[in-house]
Amino acid sequence: MADFPSKVTTETSTQNYQNSQQGVSATITTMVDFSFIRSMQGVLMMVEIVVGFLQWMLIACVNHTANPAYGWVLFVAITLWILTTILFILILFSLQQRMAFVPWPMTVMVYNGVATVLFLTAFIANAATVSYFKGSYSFGPLGAAAFFGAVMTLLYGASAFFSYLDWRGNAADSTVPT
Numbered sequence: 001m002a003d004f005p006s007k008v009t010t011e012t013s014t015q016n017y018q019n020s021q022q023g024v025s026a027t028i029t030t031m032v033d034f035s036f037i038r039s040m041q042g043v044l045m046m047v048e049i050v051v052g053f054l055q056w057m058l059i060a061c062v063n064h065t066a067n068p069a070y071g072w073v074l075f076v077a078i079t080l081w082i083l084t085t086i087l088f089i090l091i092l093f094s095l096q097q098r099m100a101f102v103p104w105p106m107t108v109m110v111y112n113g114v115a116t117v118l119f120l121t122a123f124i125a126n127a128a129t130v131s132y133f134k135g136s137y138s139f140g141p142l143g144a145a146a147f148f149g150a151v152m153t154l155l156y157g158a159s160a161f162f163s164y165l166d167w168r169g170n171a172a173d174s175t176v177p178t
Contacts, residue, residue, distance in 0.1 A: 042092075063138055
């Protein structure tokens with residue numbers, strides 16, 4: 001009996017449940033990086049997701065099989081839209097911090113640079129072949145898709161520039177003075 005504690009505290013399960021729920025909501029709130037949404041890179045990524053969705057929907061809704069160039073345009077638009085959405089979610093929920101083995105500033109910079117080049121080629125292919133559909137129903141949507149392709153090229157170019165500045169700033173901070 002000497003091992004039995006002299007003071008025993010009891011709590012009801014309702015109170016524990018409420019405390020655990022408050023802890024969960026606090027954890028979820030702290031996981032979202034709201035400063036990223038307000039940053040230039042976050043705003044650019046959100047615009048890339050919206051405009052990229054509009055572009056590939058415009059291409060996908062018309063008969064684009066008559067010209068094989070639109071297969072490339074559609075591939076680039078959908079693939080980069082999916083990858084940008086995944087990257088946005090990773091950064092928004094700070095999941096990249098759990099994968100410290102990946103050099104994220106350099107990875108994002110390279111991704112945006114490659115995306116810029118791919119969208120430039122897709123834009124050129126789209127703009128060069130849109131006249132093939134002149135006089136048909138597909139001319140308007142494919143012309144709009146070419147415009148959005150140019151916008152996407154500029155957006156990814158701006159993202160590559162800001163990613164480069166972030167990478168250069170992080171690279172300078174991580175050097176060890178001799």
